[in-house]
Amino acid sequence: MLSATLFTPICCAIFAASPAIASVGRPPVSRTTSKSTHFTPRRQPVPKAFIAASFAANRPAYRSYLFLNRSQYSRSLAPAKTVTAKRGVRQSGGNPGASIAWTERNVRGIRILQVHALAKFSWLIHGFSTKLGGVSNQNAEKVLNLGFTEWDTKENVLENRRRFLSALDASDLELVSLKQIHSDVIHLFDAAPAETCQGDASITNRRGLLLGVQTADCVPILLVDPKERAIAAVHAGWRGTLQRIVVKAIGKMQMQYKSKPADLLAAIGPSIGGCCYEVGTEVATQFLSQFAEAPDWFDEFRTGDEPNPIQWLNRMPPGHQPPPKNVLLDLRKANRAQLLDAGLLAPNIFISDLCTACRRDLLFSYRKEGAESGRLLSVIAIRPA
Numbered sequence: 001m002l003s004a005t006l007f008t009p010i011c012c013a014i015f016a017a018s019p020a021i022a023s024v025g026r027p028p029v030s031r032t033t034s035k036s037t038h039f040t041p042r043r044q045p046v047p048k049a050f051i052a053a054s055f056a057a058n059r060p061a062y063r064s065y066l067f068l069n070r071s072q073y074s075r076s077l078a079p080a081k082t083v084t085a086k087r088g089v090r091q092s093g094g095n096p097g098a099s100i101a102w103t104e105r106n107v108r109g110i111r112i113l114q115v116h117a118l119a120k121f122s123w124l125i126h127g128f129s130t131k132l133g134g135v136s137n138q139n140a141e142k143v144l145n146l147g148f149t150e151w152d153t154k155e156n157v158l159e160n161r162r163r164f165l166s167a168l169d170a171s172d173l174e175l176v177s178l179k180q181i182h183s184d185v186i187h188l189f190d191a192a193p194a195e196t197c198q199g200d201a202s203i204t205n206r207r208g209l210l211l212g213v214q215t216a217d218c219v220p221i222l223l224v225d226p227k228e229r230a231i232a233a234v235h236a237g238w239r240g241t242l243q244r245i246v247v248k249a250i251g252k253m254q255m256q257y258k259s260k261p262a263d264l265l266a267a268i269g270p271s272i273g274g275c276c277y278e279v280g281t282e283v284a285t286q287f288l289s290q291f292a293e294a295p296d297w298f299d300e301f302r303t304g305d306e307p308n309p310i311q312w313l314n315r316m317p318p319g320h321q322p323p324p325k326n327v328l329l330d331l332r333k334a335n336r337a338q339l340l341d342a343g344l345l346a347p348n349i350f351i352s353d354l355c356t357a358c359r360r361d362l363l364f365s366y367r368k369e370g371a372e373s374g375r376l377l378s379v380i381a382i383r384p385a
């Protein structure tokens with residue numbers, strides 16, 4: 001029974017993901033290539049060490065053994081797709097579709113990332129900032145910090161924003177940004193608010209409102225409904241992702257603007273990748289409590305309460321084994337899965353493969369830079385008449 005509950009979600013997630021992965025142009029080297037033979041785990045003899053480990057952890061022996069089996073699958077089935085990954089994690093990078101779908105706009109030294117499919121709408125403005133072309137001083141470098149941080153002056157940030165909006169041809173638009181709180185609070189704007197609102201997503205169908213989210217590792221998501229002409233900007237860190245903020249924003253667009261998910265386009269901007277985003281196993285536990293496919297979003301899925309076989313291999317007594325490793329979480333993959341679940345079509349989801357932690361030459365990473373980190377800004381607007 002336990003083996004069924006353990007494996008069913010994993011298999012479902014992999015099969016469900018396979019056509020979607022193909023659609024964003026991933027090379028056909030993935031676990032899905034051998035799904036017919038390799039995802040039918042058989043109960044195998046359990047080594048005595050694992051029986052002992054399981055007994056120590058008050059857990060059935062075959063469960064811990066299956067956990068080991070799964071990591072064996074990961075190693076044996078997917079050697080080719082993890083060549084550049086740290087700790088063997090699947091990367092969102094290495095995605096040839098991403099480089100085709102994305103384009104770069106360079107205006108007076110300001111470099112802005114855009115999605116071709118969104119840029120072709122003449123009524124739409126959108127863009128994801130990079131750190132290049134600003135006036136803020138960070139480690140003897142001039143950077144485009146677009147968020148009000150302690151280390152930077154207000155004047156610098158306002159000048160950076162002026163440059164960014166000018167490069168987007170959006171100087172006349174009012175920037176509607178939020179005080180982000182890692183929540184699932186979504187605001188509908190018919191006009192620019194008098195005061196900054198707390199929340200993590202905003203939607204509108206009004207012209208001239210430039211919706212923005214600030215990030216430095218978290219996932220910025222821009223949504224467009226070309227039929228009903230409605231837009232959204234979403235900030236999804238792990239807490240927002242856990243709370244399905246992007247799905248809720250789509251739900252709000254459905255309610256307010258009669259948007260159909262199959263019509264929507266989604267652009268997932270630069271964020272920390274599955275290569276670098278370490279979280280504690282307690283985060284994995286929370287994701288598993290919410291999503292059956294959660295194990296597919298981690299490099300090796302562990303909730304931290306499995307018996308540690310290392311303890312038996314090196315003969316350490318219980319309680320003296322090294323603390324459990326953290327796990328790597330791929331937030332882009334999690335949000336992409338949520339978009340698909342909400343009804344978006346795979347070809348309408350565009351994911352940047354730039355990792356904020358890997359590309360500090362181009363982006364800001366709070367994980368890497370801490371309080372000295374700048375903020376990226378992702379914006380979207382319906383052009384004024």
Ligand SMILES: [Zn+2]
Pocket residue numbers: 272273274275276355356357358
């Ligand atoms: Zn990375």
